[in-house]
Amino acid sequence: MSRTFRLFIFYCTRTLENEAEFLPAADPAVEVHAIPMACSSMVKDLFLLKALEAGADAVTVWVCPEGACRHGEGNLRARKRVQRVQSLLDEIDLYGCRLTLFHLGPGDRSSAIKILREISGDLAGLGENPAGIQKDRSKKQGTSNNTS
C-alpha cells in the first residue's frame, strides 16, 4: 500500500497563477493543499503552524524572486517569518526542514514541478509529521481540519 503524505503549499499568485499549473504534476502519493496568496507577505507564523497541526507532513512557501515583489519587500518578510518558524520547529524537535521556501519566477512551472518532486523525495526520508492530527489514509483529498 502506498503511503499518503500531506503537503501544504502557500504560493504567491505572482509565481504561478493557480494550482492547475502544478497540481497535475504532483506525486499521487502526496495529498496537496494549495493556498494562493496575493502576496507572500500574507504568510504568518500561525498559518504555517496550523498547517502542521492540520496534518501537513511538509509545508512549502513559494515566493517571487528577490527584488520582484510588487509590494517591495513581501518575499523578504515571508522568508524572515519562515526562518523563525523553522527555528521554532527545530526547538520542539519537529524538524524545521519540514518547512521550506522557494523563489519562483512568474509561470515557472518546471521549477515548481522539480520542487514538488524534491519534497516528495524528502518526505520519504522524513516520514510522517508526528504532531499532525490523525489522517484518514484511505482518502486522498479533502480531509477536514478538525483541530482542537
Added chain:
Amino acid sequence: MIVGEQKPIKEILNMTAPHHRLLVLGCGTCVKTCFAGGEDEVAALASLLRLASRKDGRSLHIEEFTVERQCEDAFIAEAAEAVARNEAVLSLACGAGVQAVARRFPRFRVLPGVNTTFLGVLEHRGVFTEECSGCGDCQLALFGGVCPFSRCAKKLLNGPCGGSRNGKCEVHADTDCVWHLIIERFTALGRLNDLRTYVPPKNWQPSLSGGPRKLIREDHTL
C-alpha cells in the same frame, strides 16, 4: 511601553509539562505591540504547544484567551470563566500582568510565558530600544532629553567613558553610545558648554533601591 519577548519554547514546555488543561492568556496592550503576548502570539504559541505535545504523545488541551490589559482587575475578570475551566494559566503579559492574574486567582497556578525586558520605544519596525529604567526621578532636562541612567552601561552622568568608538557603545557595538547622542544634541543646540556642568550623584531612593514603590493619588482614592 513595556517591552517583552516570549520565553524560549523549551522553557515554556518544561514549565507547563505537569498540566493537561492550560489557558494561554494574552494581553492586548504593551506586549501585543512588541509581538510577545497579544492575540496573534497567543494563537501561535498555542499551536506550537499543541504540536509539541502531540509529537511527544502528551495529552494537552489548550484554551486561548486575550484580555485588554492583564494589569487591571476589571479586564482580568473577563478571563475568570476560562481560568476556571483549566488547571493552569500561561500568562503572556509583562511581570506585572502575571502577578495581577496570580493575585486574582489564588487557587490556580499562573506561569510566565514572557520575559519582561524593559521600558522602551519602537525605534523602527521590529526594533525596540530601552529608553527608561523608571528610576522615579527624571533628570532628562539635564541631558537634552536622552537618558544616561537607563542607556549607559555604566550609568555615567558626567560624560562618556573612554571606550566608545565611532559613536557606538563599547559594550554593544551595535548600540549608540548614549553620551555620543547627548553631545550631538547639545552641539546641535549650540550648548555644548552646558555639559561642563557638574552632575551630582544620583538619588536612587525613588528607584527600586529605595524599596518597592507605590503611587497613591489621594484625589482618586476614598
Added chain:
Amino acid sequence: MKTEPASRLERLLSQGRFVVTAECGPPRGANGDVIRRKGALLKGAVDAVNVTDNQTAIVRMSSIAAAKHLLDSGIEPVMQMVTRDRNRIALQSDILGAYALGIRNILCLSGDHQSFGSQPDALNVFDIDSMNLIRTVRTMREGGTDMSGHPLDDPPKMFIGAAANPFADPFEYRVLRLAKKIDAGADFIQTQCIYNLERFKKWMEMASGEGLTEKVHILAGVTPLKSAGMAKYMARNVAGMDIPEAILRRMAGVPKENAAGEGIAICLETIAALREMPGVHGIHIMAIEWEEQVRPIVEQARLLPRP
C-alpha cells in the same frame, strides 16, 4: 585647604620634576609574594606604582591590600579605585581604610565594564561615576567630611588622580571632560596609552588652550608592545585604543624574535617625544605583565636615577 604635599608623588610634581610611574597588576590569588616580586622590579626605577583595581573586570587581590604590600616594601603606591563594584558607602569606607594604612595617592576610575571580564554575569554597581568619586575624595580632603557632610575624624588627604583618554570619541568633548575632572578635584591625570602622538599633541594643545595644563599634572601613558599580535589585538579589541597603521606595520615588519625589542624602541621614541611636549609632567608606564622591562625602559630613556 591643602598645604603639605600628601605624597612623594605630589611633592616631586610640585617641584617641577619629570616623574615616572608604572603599573602593577595584583595576582589572581592571595599570594602577596607576587606583589613583592613585582615591587622589587620597580623599586627605585619609578616614583610611584599604580595598583590596578580588578582590571578588565577580573577578580584579583584587592588594590588596597596590594598597595599595602608595596608600601611595606618601601614603594609608594597609587591606589586605583573603580566605581563598578562598590556603592558610595563601600567606596568611602575603603578610602578611609586605605588612608589609615598609609596610602596617599588614589586614581579614581569608573572601571572596565564587567561584560569584558571573566564574570560577565555579575551585577555592576556604578552607584556614582568617576567624576563623583574624584569629588568625594576632594570633599574628604578639603571639607573634612564624607559625602553626607558628616565630619570625619582625621579626614584622609589623598593626592587625587584621574584618567583621561585623548583618543576616545567624540574628540571635541574630551577636553571638556578633562576640564570637568579638574573642576571635580583631580590633581594629576594619567592618560590612556599613547601611540598616536599626532592626536595626543592636538589634545594637549587644546587642553593648554583652555589653560588646563596649568591646573593639573598630566602624566602621559605608554605601553611597550610585546608582539605584532598584541599590537593588532589592542588596536582591534581594546575600546578607546588608537594605534596608527604605521606602528602596526612596524611591529609586523620585524622578525618575531625582534618584535619585543621593536616595541621597546617605539616606546622609547614615544617617551622622548612626550618629554618635549609642554604640559607633560611625567610618564606612566603600563607594561602589562612585563614589569621587568620597566627599569630598562626608564634607564634607556635616561630617566635614572630617580630622585
